[in-house]
Amino acid sequence: YDLNATGAITIDASGSNAISIGSDTNTGNINIGSGDSARTITLGHSNSTKVDINAIAVEIDGTTLSLDGTDTTNLTMTANAAETKTLTISATNSDGSNVSNMDIDADGTIDIDGAGGINIGKAADVAIDIDSSTLDIDASGAITIDSVDDSNLTVTASGKDLDIAVVGGGTQELRLASAGTGASAIHLNASAGGVNIDSADMITIDAADEIELT
Numbered sequence: 001y002d003l004n005a006t007g008a009i010t011i012d013a014s015g016s017n018a019i020s021i022g023s024d025t026n027t028g029n030i031n032i033g034s035g036d037s038a039r040t041i042t043l044g045h046s047n048s049t050k051v052d053i054n055a056i057a058v059e060i061d062g063t064t065l066s067l068d069g070t071d072t073t074n075l076t077m078t079a080n081a082a083e084t085k086t087l088t089i090s091a092t093n094s095d096g097s098n099v100s101n102m103d104i105d106a107d108g109t110i111d112i113d114g115a116g117g118i119n120i121g122k123a124a125d126v127a128i129d130i131d132s133s134t135l136d137i138d139a140s141g142a143i144t145i146d147s148v149d150d151s152n153l154t155v156t157a158s159g160k161d162l163d164i165a166v167v168g169g170g171t172q173e174l175r176l177a178s179a180g181t182g183a184s185a186i187h188l189n190a191s192a193g194g195v196n197i198d199s200a201d202m203i204t205i206d207a208a209d210e211i212e213l214t
Contacts, residue, residue, distance in 0.1 A: 003009065013019045022030045033041040044051045079085040091100035104110065112118055121128060137143065155162045166172040178185040188195065197203070205211060 011019060022028075033039060075087075077085060077087040089102075091102045093100040153162070164174070166174050176186060180186075
C-alpha cells in the first residue's frame with residue numbers, strides 16, 4: 001500500500017488509544033525517513049513521558065551525536081554471557097594531521113571504580129599530567145613507583161617540609177639504596193643549613209674503603 005500526499009499527513013488517535021505501526025509478527029522492515037533527502041526526523045515531545053527503544057541491536061550513526069538529560073542519567077551494560085564483555089567509549093580522528101580528544105567534566109566528583117583493578121595508560125607509554133590542590137594516595141597494600149630516567153620528589157615552597165617515614169614500629173627499616181659506582185653514589189646535601197642525625201640506639205658506619213669526616 002502506497003500513501004502519497006501533496007500536503008501533510010497526520011495520524012492521530014482519540015483519547016488514550018494507541019497508534020501502532022508494525023505491531024504484528026511479520027518480519028518486514030519498517031523505514032521512517034529513509035529517503036535520500038535532508039529532513040528533520042522528530043520522535044516525541046518535550047512533554048512526552050518516555051521514549052522506549054527495544055531491540056537485539058540498536059545502531060545510531062550521525063555526523064554529530066548529542067545525548068542530553070536533565071535528571072540522573074546512566075549508560076549501562078548489563079550482560080549475562082559466558083564470556084567477558086566490554087563497554088568501549090572511544091574517540092578517533094582518521095585525519096593524519098589531527099587527533100580526537102575526550103573531555104570528561106563534572107561540577108562535583110568523578111568516581112572511577114573497578115572490581116578487578118583500574119588501569120591507566122595500559123595500551124602504550126604516554127605522558128600523564130596530574131595537577132591538583134592536594135594529592136592523597138592511600139593503599140591497603142604496597143605502593144611501587146618505578147622510573148627508567150632521572151626522577152625527583154621535591155617540595156618547592158619556602159618553610160615547608162618533606163617527611164619520609166616508617167611509623168608502624170617493630171623491626172621496620174627505612175632504606176636508602178643506590179647501585180651507583182661513583183664517589184657520591186648516595187649524596188646528602190644541606191645547601192644552606194645543617195644535618196641532624198639522632199638515634200635511640202647505636203650508629204654504625206661501615207665502608208669497604210676509607211671513611212673521611214671533614
